[in-house]
């Protein structure tokens with residue numbers, strides 16, 4: 230069957246299950262128009278070659294058993310403004326007061342009623358910009374149908390991190406949340422996201438960083454083995470803005486994390502990093518990054534590390550686009566996988582497209598096994614093979630964790646990775 | 655302490671015999687030296703003793719205090735008291751030297767059913783021993799052997815040995831690539847560890863290390879065998895005349 234027909238059938242089937250929520254109507258209708266025009270993603274699309282989007286686009290989600298974790302909640306020691314969603318439904322009792330010095334926080338569902346102008350204007354705007362040159366229909370679908378989320382405006386230095394906690398309690402939950410963050414000139418904010426959110430989760434985060442603003446993002450996606458997620462982060466960064474995003478993924482059947490960054494001003498720093506650990510042939514993890522340099526002296530870094538075992542599959546697609554005139558750009562990209570056996574697989578597609586002549590851009594991608602010489606050296610000092618393997622694995626992941634500015638957050642994640650490895654024989 | 659009897663070893667991947675019947679008996683508290691031309695099988699002997707993959711033992715036996723070590727995993731041999739100072743110490747990016755040392759010390763203690771060393775106690779001991787070897791705080795913090803000079807790597811090996819307190823220490827060309835001062839430091843480190851219950855097997859090309867670490871017995875290895883053994887004077891003979899005479903004599 231022709232691809233267009235396949236896509237429109239699948240799209241119609243998906244849309245038939247959805248009802249457009251009230252509020253933000255103009256943006257939602259616009260987005261619906263984009264979805265209809267593009268059609269939902271298909272494995273024949275160029276950027277879905279390595280990841281079959283079927284389970285993310287099909288009408289109903291594949292059920293996912295709720296995972297009972299014996300670990301304490303992540304970042305429990307961090308004083309934050311906690312906002313809890315259970316299967317996408319805001320939990321007022323479990324959430325903190327939505328107030329914090331230096332920040333204005335509201336729920337997405339209140340944007341229309343409270344007439345929050347900046348959020349109304351921004352909602353869907355960065356997502357729309359991010360549709361060119363590569364279509365991201367699942368993000369447009371989210372803009373059209375997201376039921377809730379938060380809108381955050383940092384007006385100064387935020388007194389605390391904002392912590393979004395996504396709990397999963399229903400095997401068949403199918404959730405779309407959409408968050409919008411505006412970092413005013415010179416403001417500074419940290420956003421934490423933790424948890425699986427649903428059996429199937431579609432999340433969009435739009436981040437607009439004004440001159441000299443700083444946005445820090447640290448996220449983990451939950452240990453539920455059967456959960457599926459597609460996430461998009463769209464960022465636009467003005468002069469001297471800083472953007473840093475880190476994602477830890479352990480488990481999950483299907484994860485596609487896209488990050489689309491537009492560097493519009495001069496002297497911008499944008500780093501996006503991730504560590505993922507996967508065990509088993511039902512683990513598929515995909516990082517798809519697109520960074521556009523359209524300002525002078527921009528520095529971007531992509532650092533992605535994956536540890537894969539027992540048939541797990543990791544995908545990395547990373548692009549750096551340097552527009553004409555974006556001189557003195559410094560773009561760096563590294564994607565590496567550590568395969569703990571012969572069954573696992575890493576697929577990487579690094580891309581550079583450069584239209585300026587005075588830039589430094591480098592990219593590298595490696596796939597490797599544990600260094601047997603290092604392993605023997607450690608064993609010969611009395612470290613058992615398993616412990617030595619774990620130490621080497623953590624060392625491999627550490628380079629990605631180093632991208633996190635806040636050492637306390639990084640330590641927490643390091644401990645989680647350590648435990649994840651320790652649970653495996 | 656260490657008994658090697660008729661040890662025959664070939665490469666696992668290739669049909670190449672490397673050790674062709676090595677016999678060696680080292681008593682408690684003794685220092686033995688092995689000298690020999692390049693490629694004679696000295697490093698292979700040390701690797702097989704410590705359990706490296708890639709070699710197949712086709713004959714003979716190795717026991718440490720009467721216990722068969724060839725059946726043990728490398729980490730079990732370490733816990734049993736065997737230590738190899740590598741000819742080429744391995745770099746381990748991302749693993750801090752100090753973390754590694756502490757992990758190793760405590761893993762061995764655990765394997766022997768002993769209590770782990772507390773962080774405070776460990777720090778105290780390691781600082782003291784590092785100081786004697788002129789290993790500074792920065793070297794302790796850096797990833798294992800990464801960016802270390804040749805001499806620093808060898809001193810780091812001796813530090814590990816000092817921390818692990820093995821009973822059978824094998825040193826594979828620990829003197830190669832060291833200047834005179836560094837060699838003295840290393841020799842002092844080794845001598846400080848000499849005791850009645852601890853034995854050494856020192857593999858070296860040069861007599862000069864043996865001026866500092868006085869051996870009880872010197873062995874000459876050639877073509878996968880120990881071809882001659884004697885007192886310290888044997889090392890001097892090699893120094894003065896090379897291997898040719900000895901090899902001709904035993905051929």
Ligand SMILES: Nc1ncnc2c1ncn2[C@@H]1O[C@H](COP(=O)(O)OP(=O)(O)O)[C@@H](O)[C@H]1O
Pocket residue numbers: 665672690691692693694695696697698699708
């Ligand atoms: N892993 C290996 N692969 C191929 N050849 C090897 C390997 N290990 C040792 N050999 C060979 O075995 C012989 C002895 O090597 P080695 O034990 O390193 O000698 P030495 O330390 O006395 O210089 C040499 O001919 C060397 O090339």
Ligand SMILES: [Mg+2]
Pocket residue numbers: 696697698741826827
């Ligand atoms: Mg050698």
